[in-house]
Amino acid sequence: xxxxxxxxxxxxxxxxxxxxxxxxxxxxxxxxxxxxxxxxxxxxxxxxxxxxxxxxxxxxxxxxxxxxxxxxxxxxxxxxxxxxxxxxxxxxxxxxxxxxxxxxxxxxxxxxxxxxxxxxxxxxxxxxxxxxxxxxxxxxxxxxxxxxxxxxxxxxxxxxxxxxxxxxxxxxxxxxxxxxxxxxxxxxxxxxxxxxxxxxxxxxxxxxxxxxxxxxxxxxxxxxxxxxxxxxxxxxxxxxxxxxxxxxxxxxxxxxxxxxxxxxxxxxxxxxxxxxxxxxxxxxxxx
Amino acid sequence: xxxxxxxxxxxxxxxxxxxxxxxxxxxxxxxxxxxxxxxxxxxxxxxxxxxxxxxxxxxxxxxxxxxxxxxxxxxxxxxxxxxxxxxxxxxxxxxxxxxxxxxxxxxxxxxxxxxxxxxxxxxxxxxxxxxxxxxxxxxxxxxxxxxxxxxxxxxxxxxxxxxxxxxxxxxxxxxxxxxxxxxxxxxxxxxxxxxxxxxxxxxxxxxxxxxxxxxxxxxxxxxxxxxxxxxxxxxxxxxxxxxxxxxxxxxxxxxxxxxxxxxxxxxxxxxxxxxxxxxxxxxxxxxxxxxxxxxxxxxxxxxxxxxxxxxxxxxxxxxxxxxxxxxxxxxxxx
Numbered sequence: 001x002x003x004x005x006x007x008x009x010x011x012x013x014x015x016x017x018x019x020x021x022x023x024x025x026x027x028x029x030x031x032x033x034x035x036x037x038x039x040x041x042x043x044x045x046x047x048x049x050x051x052x053x054x055x056x057x058x059x060x061x062x063x064x065x066x067x068x069x070x071x072x073x074x075x076x077x078x079x080x081x082x083x084x085x086x087x088x089x090x091x092x093x094x095x096x097x098x099x100x101x102x103x104x105x106x107x108x109x110x111x112x113x114x115x116x117x118x119x120x121x122x123x124x125x126x127x128x129x130x131x132x133x134x135x136x137x138x139x140x141x142x143x144x145x146x147x148x149x150x151x152x153x154x155x156x157x158x159x160x161x162x163x164x165x166x167x168x169x170x171x172x173x174x175x176x177x178x179x180x181x182x183x184x185x186x187x188x189x190x191x192x193x194x195x196x197x198x199x200x201x202x203x204x205x206x207x208x209x210x211x212x213x214x215x216x217x218x219x220x221x222x223x224x225x226x227x228x229x230x231x232x233x234x235x236x237x238x239x240x241x242x243x244x245x246x247x248x249x250x251x252x253x254x255x256x257x258x259x260x261x262x263x264x265x266x267x268x269x270x271x272x273x274x275x276x277x278x279x280x281x282x283x284x285x286x287x
Numbered sequence: 288x289x290x291x292x293x294x295x296x297x298x299x300x301x302x303x304x305x306x307x308x309x310x311x312x313x314x315x316x317x318x319x320x321x322x323x324x325x326x327x328x329x330x331x332x333x334x335x336x337x338x339x340x341x342x343x344x345x346x347x348x349x350x351x352x353x354x355x356x357x358x359x360x361x362x363x364x365x366x367x368x369x370x371x372x373x374x375x376x377x378x379x380x381x382x383x384x385x386x387x388x389x390x391x392x393x394x395x396x397x398x399x400x401x402x403x404x405x406x407x408x409x410x411x412x413x414x415x416x417x418x419x420x421x422x423x424x425x426x427x428x429x430x431x432x433x434x435x436x437x438x439x440x441x442x443x444x445x446x447x448x449x450x451x452x453x454x455x456x457x458x459x460x461x462x463x464x465x466x467x468x469x470x471x472x473x474x475x476x477x478x479x480x481x482x483x484x485x486x487x488x489x490x491x492x493x494x495x496x497x498x499x500x501x502x503x504x505x506x507x508x509x510x511x512x513x514x515x516x517x518x519x520x521x522x523x524x525x526x527x528x529x530x531x532x533x534x535x536x537x538x539x540x541x542x543x544x545x546x547x548x549x550x551x552x553x554x555x556x557x558x559x560x561x562x563x564x565x566x567x568x569x570x571x572x573x574x575x576x577x578x579x580x581x582x583x584x585x586x587x588x589x590x591x592x593x594x595x596x597x598x599x600x601x602x603x604x605x606x607x608x609x610x611x612x613x614x615x616x617x618x619x620x621x
Contacts, residue, residue: 177374180341183361184368185439186391199378 025259031252040246050253059237059254066233069148069223070216073155078209080156081163082201088164089171096172103164111158115225118154119145122226146228154222159212166208170201203272210269214262234258290353292317292475293338293443298347300333307333309499311347315443315477315492320469322490323479326522330499331479335445338477339368351442362391367441371448373432375420381431382407382416388439406434409468426457437472446478450485462488483523487511495519517614525585529578534616541570541585543610547594551605557582559600564588573602 032050035043053059088099106114121127122144129141144150174197182192216222220235227233234254241251291314300308308330315321323331336342338349340361349357356364367388376384385406389399407413410430412423420428429449436444449465450458466489469476480486486493487507494504503515514520517528520538527544528536545551557575569591572581584604596602 175372175374177370177372178376180361181368181370181374181435182376182387183341184339185388185435186362187387188362191391196376 028252028255029259031249032256034249036247036249040248042248050249051256053250054253054257062237063234063257066217066235069151069155069233070213073152073159073216074209074213076152077156077160077163077212078167078205081160081208082167082205084160085164085168085171088168089174100165100168103161106158107161112221112225114158115154115222118150118157118226122150122153145226148227150226151223151233154226155212155216155219158222159215162211162215163208166211167201167204170204171197174200206272207269210265210272214265214269218258218262291315292319292352293477294348294350294353295334296348296350298334298337298344298349300330300337300342300344302333306499308337308344311496311499311501313494313501313504315475317475318473319475320466320489320491321475321477322486322493323477323496324481324483324486324493324522325496326481328498329496331481331496332447333499334496335368335447335477335479338443339366339445340364341368365442366445367436367439367443368445368447369432369436369449371451373420373428373452375428375431375435377420380417380419381412381423384420384431385435385438388435392439402438406438410434425452425454426461429453429461433468437468437474440472441474443475443477446476448480449478450480450482458485465489487523495522497522514612517617520612520614525583527578527582528580528614529582531613536614536616538612538614539606539610541583544582544584544604544606546571546584546586546590546596547603548605552608554603554605557602557604559596559598559602562596562598571596571602573604575604 031042033046033048035045035047035049037043054063084103088096088103091099119126123129124141124143124145126144128144132141178200179192179196182196183189187195217233218235219233220239223233223236224239238251238254238258241247241254245251293315295311295313295315298308298311299306311330311334323334325331333342337344337357340356340359340363344357347357348355351365356366376387379387382403386399386403389402394402403416404413407416410433412427412430412434415423415427420431423431429452433449446465450461453461462485465476465478478486478489490507492504492506493510495502495510497518503510503519505513510519510523514523514526517536517538520526521528525541527539527541529539531537548554555575555577557573559571560574560581561572563570566588568588569586571584571586573584574581582604
């Protein structure tokens with residue numbers, strides 16, 4: 001009875017996900033094994049050429065470059081985000097909801113607008129350069145926009161709230177007496193952080209970092225706007241295959257490798273957050 | 288009394304406008320089992336946290352062997368605290384939990400292993416040493432928390448409601464167990480509790496706290512038989528109060544009231560309105576003309592068998608004036 005009822009309740013979601021997620025993904029995956037038509041379009045003969053091309057040094061290089069940018073963005077976001085979450089969790093309880101509200105406030109504006117704002121900031125005669133001028137800087141303005149740094153800055157900025165939320169939860173749930181017990185037993189503040197607080201909240205950190213990495217590596221708006229016209233990241237390459245180069249099978253092959261990478265990482269993240277739930281709360285099993 | 292091990296001098300702590308602890312002066316001897324007893328909000332936990340180093344006193348001194356430790360960080364005091372939640376490290380095994388304090392002292396590996404094994408034997412958890420805290424029962428976790436603090440051989444062990452999380456039967460057994468352990472290790476124990484029974488059973492001396500102040504300090508016998516005021520009398524054990532006019536009340540313990548006495552200084556008539564059999568004794572609520580509240584009377588089963596009483600029966604009660612105390616009524620009686 002109960003199983004039947006939950007199946008009925010889940011049905012709309014399952015149908016929705018199947019029709020709009022599983023089927024399109026399967027189509028994309030299938031596409032990767034066909035040949036590109038001479039004048040665009042798809043020729044339905046099976047081939048592994050597209051997949052092989054993904055591992056061509058040129059494209060593999062872009063892949064590695066994307067991994068590098070997304071990895072750096074994830075590391076920086078985790079560093080900044082964990083510190084912020086730690087500070088919020090250490091504030092008096094009554095201020096914490098307001099602080100978390102401020103953290104998610106940027107989501108209220110559009111992603112594109114937020115990214116465009118960075119163009120205004122980083123432009124050769126943008127706000128940052130003007131600020132330097134006010135401080136008396138006379139020399140050549142550094143080119144901040146259209147660099148790898150600009151792309152990483154944009155990604156970190158956009159995904160930082162996810163890291164803060166992912167690491168705040170385990171930090172706030174931590175019984176403060178556990179850290180006090182460590183101090184009481186002779187550990188310094190730093191040792192207590194290293195041996196107690198950090199290991200107990202590490203799964204949240206890993207989850208937040210993977211989140212940023214996955215969202216970054218597939219991103220094409222930020223590298224397009226802040227990274228200039230080059231194929232900075234794999235997302236731009238896929239975008240180009242489908243919309244300008246008209247090579248759908250190759251675009252599909254690139255997507256397939258990307259999807260495989262993300263799926264692997266998201267599975268890792270699920271594992272990490274499951275461990276977080278088991279570790280930090282430590283519910284009693286019996287009397 | 289020889290020189291005290293721990294000496295609190297005028298300790299005070301405020302949180303905003305609330306005076307949590309107010310001018311507490313107290314001496315605790317070496318090897319003593321001391322209980323801080325009070326209702327929630329009486330300041331007993333704040334006092335304990337000041338001893339452990341988690342709260343800085345606004346005024347006063349904490350002298351340990353004559354040295355003021357009030358400004359030392361928690362990790363620099365030869366004092367350990369067993370937390371109410373036990374605060375075991377959930378990501379470490381029982382063994383690593385217990386070894387943690389010695390690791391912080393940078394003891395040699397062999398010594399740590401030896402002392403941990405010793406401790407595991409004392410708390411009888413050898414078989415579960417490699418398990419995680421969440422695999423233990425409440426009683427087992429309590430013992431691990433105790434072992435983790437005791438292994439440091441502190442001068443003073445502070446225990447915050449050590450038995451609060453256990454069920455009633457285990458709690459009673461652990462009261463005596465804690466007392467036996469304290470004797471064995473020869474360390475001064477300071478226990479915070481809101482349970483007056485627990486304090487009476489375990490402690491050598493009890494300090495009753497009320498609204499941040501020390502109300503009375505003495506042996507269990509002293510605080511039970513000679514409470515300093517009406518609040519203390521009401522807080523420890525059960526007490527009957529009979530209005531005596533001019534803002535005063537006569538107080539008498541239920542076990543001092545006799546049923547059908549042959550001779551007594553005061554004799555009164557009443558009707559039994561409730562009767563509860565507890566095995567060892569019989570507790571009666573007897574309505575008399577002396578007070579609006581029924582008098583609580585405790586009769587041994589032995590005496591009750593000789594002359595059975597039932598609900599609704601008329602009975603004669605009597606007591607001797609030597610067993611009564613006179614208190615001035617207080618306005619802020621809770």
